[in-house]
Amino acid sequence: MxxxxxxxxxxxxxxxxxxxxxxxxxxxxxxxxxxxxxxxxxxxxxxxxxxxxxxxxxxxxxxxxxxxxxxxxxxxxxxxxxxxxxxxxxxxxxxxxxxxxxxxxxxxxxxxxxxxxxxxxxxEAEQLRQFVRFQETADGIYFAPVSPRYDVLSLIVSHFQSRYAGQPWIIYDTNRNTGLYYDTRSVVEVSFSQKDLSDLRLGVLDEEKLSSDETFFQQMWKEYFKSTTIKERINLKLQRQHMPRRYWRYLTEMQ
Structure with missing residues (x-):
């Protein structure tokens, strides 16, 4: 051998x-x-x-x-x-x-x-493009925690660079404790401490870390999601097929 x-x-x-x-x-x-x-x-x-x-x-x-x-x-x-x-x-x-x-x-x-x-x-990469949800932080950076099954951040970075070219953002893989930070010019790899990582895995940033408008916008989005839902047509099995449950933690509308 x-x-x-x-x-x-x-x-x-x-x-x-x-x-x-x-x-x-x-x-x-x-x-x-x-x-x-x-x-x-x-x-x-x-x-x-x-x-x-x-x-x-x-x-x-x-x-x-x-x-x-x-x-x-x-x-x-x-x-x-x-x-x-x-x-x-x-x-x-x-x-x-x-x-x-x-x-x-x-x-x-x-x-x-x-x-x-x-x-x-x-x-997995395609689903992640669909299910990333950014939260605006107090310092003006749009932050999105994710937990993909595979290491696919490199496959989605060009999509978000193109779509959100004018705003700084971080997409952070909590499974691997590594993320990508875009400052509107280039992308660099970043990582957080284990203490910060434990908080990030909860999927929701503390209110003091969010911008003054972010909490309001999140609440509006939840209300919109709720108001457009037709209770008689809820099909949880079909919903999980199109929106796997493992993504729900980081989806504003599912919290």
Whole structure:
């Protein structure tokens, strides 16, 4: 059994691919340093991330794969599923080794799984675009906590940059304790303390942190939502299909 350990980055994964072909050593598991290791290991290698080597692997893939397939790979990476590393490693290896590549061979289990995960990640990103609710803070920044299943902030940032180009905002992933801050010019990554994170996970900012108008507007929105609801037509099952319950915590109208 051969194990690779790496730094849990996409460049690190591509560096694992480079090492495997360079040394003719192909792993049974690719794990981070903190992951639990199997009991019986024949060989273990710690792979150092090297940008130059990862770039060489990616350039080789660009020659073999369409843009759609490349984006699917990146979406699978953002899923953060336990199977991600070895699934992507096998997919990359099959495309490198096969003269024509295998990206359209949906009879292959790995190709099919790549497509399935990529579709789930894309759906999560689309739902997040719909369900983000900003709250105006006292310092004029529009803040939106979210808790996506997958790490999809990078997939939605361009949408909000374009739609809200003239206002500063933060979209914050409370599951991963990281967010994106847009100052009307550029986007940077931000993070909060664990104490602040506990408050953010409640979904509602304290009144003293909100602008003078925000509470009023939130109440108006709730009243509008309530007044347009036809009680006789309430269908909670259908509602949950279109608006999954895990998003409700951060939806003003559902609080």
């Amino acid at each position: 051969i194990i690779f350990t790496y730094d849990k980055t996409f460049d690190g994964l591509l560096s694992c691919v480079f090492f495997a072909y360079e040394q003719k050593k192909f792993p049974d598991f690719i794990l981070s340093e903190s992951d639990q290791k199997p009991l019986f290991v024949d060989e273990q290698y710690r792979i150092i991330t090297e940008k130059e080597k990862s770039l060489r692997v990616w350039k080789a893939l660009e020659k073999k794969l369409s843009k759609i397939a490349q984006n699917m790979m990146l979406s699978v990476w953002l899923s953060e599923l336990p199977e991600t590393e070895m699934l992507l490693f096998r997919y990359i290896r099959k495309n490198i080794d096969h003269p024509e590549g295998v990206e359209m061979n949906f009879g292959d289990d790995d190709v099919l799984r790549i497509k399935e995960i990529a579709q789930k990640v894309a759906k």
